Amino acid sequence: MSKLKQVLILGGLVRFVIPTVLPQIVSILSSINEISTPVNSFKSLQEAFYYLRHNINLYDGGVNHNPPLLVVLLSLFDDFLPQPLSAIAFNLIYTLIDLYITTILLKLNKWYNEHNSKRLKKELTGFNDDLIASFYLFNPLIILTNLSHSTSVFTFLFITESLNQLLIRKNVWRSMIALGLATYLSFSPVFLVFPILALAKTALFKKDAKEIYFEGGAIFISTLGLLFLCSFATTASFQFLDSCYGTIIMFNKISPNLGLWWYIFTEMFQFFTPFYIGIFNLYSSIFILPLTLRLYEFKTTAPVGDSFLAVVLSYIWISFTKSYPTVGDLAFGLSLLPIFKATVFPYCKFTFIYGLTLLVCLFLSPIFYYCWIVLGNGNSNFFYSINLIWGAVHIFIIMDLLWGKLTYDYIVENKIPEGDREKLRLTQI
Amino acid sequence: MLVIPVVIYILSLLTAIIADPNVVTTDEAETIISESRHTNNWAVLVSTSRFWFNYRHMANVLSLYRTVKRLGIPDSQIILMLSDDIACNARNAFPGTVFNNMDQALDLYGDSIEVDYRGYEVTVENFIRLLTDRWDPDHPRSKRLLTDENSNIFIYLTGHGGNEFLKFQDAEEIGSYDIADAFEQMHEKKRYNEIFFMIDTCQANTMYERFYSPNILAVGSSRLDESSYSHHSDMDIGVAVIDRFTYYTLDFLEKVDKDSKQTMDKLFDVYTYQNVHSNPGIRTDLFKRDVSKVLITDFLGNVQNVVVDDVEKDILYNANHDEKGEVLAQNESKPIVSYSTIQISFDSEDDSHVLTELSPEFQRLAGLLTLLFVLALWLTAKQA
Numbered sequence: 170m171s172k173l174k175q176v177l178i179l180g181g182l183v184r185f186v187i188p189t190v191l192p193q194i195v196s197i198l199s200s201i202n203e204i205s206t207p208v209n210s211f212k213s214l215q216e217a218f219y220y221l222r223h224n225i226n227l228y229d230g231g232v233n234h235n236p237p238l239l240v241v242l243l244s245l246f247d248d249f250l251p252q253p254l255s256a257i258a259f260n261l262i263y264t265l266i267d268l269y270i271t272t273i274l275l276k277l278n279k280w281y282n283e284h285n286s287k288r289l290k291k292e293l294t295g296f297n298d299d300l301i302a303s304f305y306l307f308n309p310l311i312i313l314t315n316l317s318h319s320t321s322v323f324t325f326l327f328i329t330e331s332l333n334q335l336l337i338r339k340n341v342w343r344s345m346i347a348l349g350l351a352t353y354l355s356f357s358p359v360f361l362v363f364p365i366l367a368l369a370k371t372a373l374f375k376k377d378a379k380e381i382y383f384e385g386g387a388i389f390i391s392t393l394g395l396l397f398l399c400s401f402a403t404t405a406s407f408q409f410l411d412s413c414y415g416t417i418i419m420f421n422k423i424s425p426n427l428g429l430w431w432y433i434f435t436e437m438f439q440f441f442t443p444f445y446i447g448i449f450n451l452y453s454s455i456f457i458l459p460l461t462l463r464l465y466e467f468k469t470t471a472p473v474g475d476s477f478l479a480v481v482l483s484y485i486w487i488s489f490t491k492s493y494p495t496v497g498d499l500a501f502g503l504s505l506l507p508i509f510k511a512t513v514f515p516y517c518k519f520t521f522i523y524g525l526t527l528l529v530c531l532f533l534s535p536i537f538y539y540c541w542i543v544l545g546n547g548n549s550n551f552f553y554s555i556n557l558i559w560g561a562v563h564i565f566i567i568m569d570l571l572w573g574k575l576t577y578d579y580i581v582e583n584k585i586p587e588g589d590r591e592k593l594r595l596t597q598i
Numbered sequence: 599m600l601v602i603p604v605v606i607y608i609l610s611l612l613t614a615i616i617a618d619p620n621v622v623t624t625d626e627a628e629t630i631i632s633e634s635r636h637t638n639n640w641a642v643l644v645s646t647s648r649f650w651f652n653y654r655h656m657a658n659v660l661s662l663y664r665t666v667k668r669l670g671i672p673d674s675q676i677i678l679m680l681s682d683d684i685a686c687n688a689r690n691a692f693p694g695t696v697f698n699n700m701d702q703a704l705d706l707y708g709d710s711i712e713v714d715y716r717g718y719e720v721t722v723e724n725f726i727r728l729l730t731d732r733w734d735p736d737h738p739r740s741k742r743l744l745t746d747e748n749s750n751i752f753i754y755l756t757g758h759g760g761n762e763f764l765k766f767q768d769a770e771e772i773g774s775y776d777i778a779d780a781f782e783q784m785h786e787k788k789r790y791n792e793i794f795f796m797i798d799t800c801q802a803n804t805m806y807e808r809f810y811s812p813n814i815l816a817v818g819s820s821r822l823d824e825s826s827y828s829h830h831s832d833m834d835i836g837v838a839v840i841d842r843f844t845y846y847t848l849d850f851l852e853k854v855d856k857d858s859k860q861t862m863d864k865l866f867d868v869y870t871y872q873n874v875h876s877n878p879g880i881r882t883d884l885f886k887r888d889v890s891k892v893l894i895t896d897f898l899g900n901v902q903n904v905v906v907d908d909v910e911k912d913i914l915y916n917a918n919h920d921e922k923g924e925v926l927a928q929n930e931s932k933p934i935v936s937y938s939t940i941q942i943s944f945d946s947e948d949d950s951h952v953l954t955e956l957s958p959e960f961q962r963l964a965g966l967l968t969l970l971f972v973l974a975l976w977l978t979a980k981q982a
Contacts, residue, residue: 221958221961222958224955224958226952237961237965238965238969241961241962241964241965242965242966242969244958244962245962245965245966339981340979340980341981342979343976343979343981346972346975346976346979388979395968395972395975396968399964399967399968399971402964402968403956403964403965403968404952404961405956406953
């Protein structure tokens, strides 16, 4: 059996067997606020199932921030299967989602290497398939997110499917439908529209700009519109908009998580709250377009730029500025990074440093949370300091990858020969 | 002819009483409530002496404070007036404590006592003002006697006294006529239901001789020309720690707890010459109830008489049915009523913005239809 199959089976077994054998691990992990936030926790989903079963308006309680279609469709598994089977069904669903995402990642890896080999006119081989698969399947943060049955896994699925449809199947429309679904499930993928459309333009040479941008944008908006209307039909009210998206945008539920927002809103005077909401939302959106434009693969110049990197870096930026981030968000971004092994990573300078910073964060965050909440001998500042460092890890990754990419672009553009590349000292590109 | 309805009436009363203990007839309820018409209890505990050697007066008052709190009167309804700081007196060998017994078993000072008037705030003027509630508008509520016509008040005074006077702060005195007039003002202003007045000083009985308002039960520790004595001294503290009268009062009250049915006459039986070494007096002529039927907790505790009514307890039933038992319409929202420039609107609790009620089956069906729509969209979005 090939190594890839072994990796896939092992990854699938881990995700299926552990929650089946230890059902309480799901609820333990759902309560850890680095792994699941009120917006994407499995517990709120189960609460929503209960509301649905008892004919209570899903958004009355203020607990449920999942969109109505997700709740309604998943409740079919919950209600029509007797109790132990429904938990196993959910385990199966999450396992299959992760395995599917892995297979797409393998295809993306292959596409990337082929695409850049063609562009740069040299043979690029990235990591092997089984390594790419294990970077995703055995990433402990991804495993934790999956075991906690957080609903952000569905968002990962649809983002990945969007990239799959775009790059492998060369279908912009379906890619936009998938992105619309991802946005419907959680608000933040909406910012990925620009990088993905830019990637569409660079990856699919045959299409012209109008077709891709306008049609793609129109399909995205109409998918969202269709989904909102169907949600309205399902719940007979537009309350879900405030619960699902209003919570994320206006940060209605101020609970401690791994993000940067909550501390500002607990410690700041209320007079400044609207200002900070505006600033944070502006921050989320403002860097996407510059990243996309800087890394765009313009045809007129030498083969510089990397729109796929723009997508990944935009995703990591979104994870940085999200109102309710989890470890899964960064982990998903991290599992996309090995795809760039051949092009960007040789020029990344301090991977070791932010790798260690990431580990330190992961150790200290639960400890400081425990000190603050349970023991009472720490305070929120300890925990928030680790959140700041968590954000710093995102920024390190973006910085390092950007600098590596720009260094590589310089090399390609100025055709620096092999021998001189290590001696290169660039200060301003 | 009249016998039959009377018999039926008596039988129905009997069956009501015997059958279901929860069902109370109106007459029963009235008798229960009329036994003692008070609904709340207050206590005014005053010590009037200064200086270290009057340790026992402070201990008297604090012991009764403790008893009264133990039997349920909350701090918000106790006015504690301590004229001097004994616990933190420089001569106190056990600083921060006040004991009422040689065995030092109980620290009366503790860490949860609330003194309302302390030191030089304990004056005759403040005492009279307290009783009659004639204060400046900015006098704090916690230092006022906020009683009404359903309040039973327990008033305890201790210190040095004499023939129709009680010495305050070694500088002034209050007379028996002053207290009597203050009580009459309280009666006129309907500030008490019943007063239990206890005074432990020398020649204490003279202090209550001048009362003329109704519903006052008064107890004093000694007669005219008699002194009241202290009980014992603590050799380590160096002074007497409790007075005899209060000692025997406490001795009796320590056996009383919140649900006790002990009556006042049992308390008065404790006041013998052998115990207190003086002739305590009890004045009951102004008090219309029989002392043997008055509970201790009527004055020293905070026990309310509760009559349990037979009401539907299920909240969900009450929320969904009206008084006649008919089902209420869901999501009732009442209209806006406009009274000239003021608009009053009563919004129902659950204004859920939902257009119609949808059953879960319909919602699931709608979800599946959406899934089909999206799948159809997906399948038709085939690009060449």
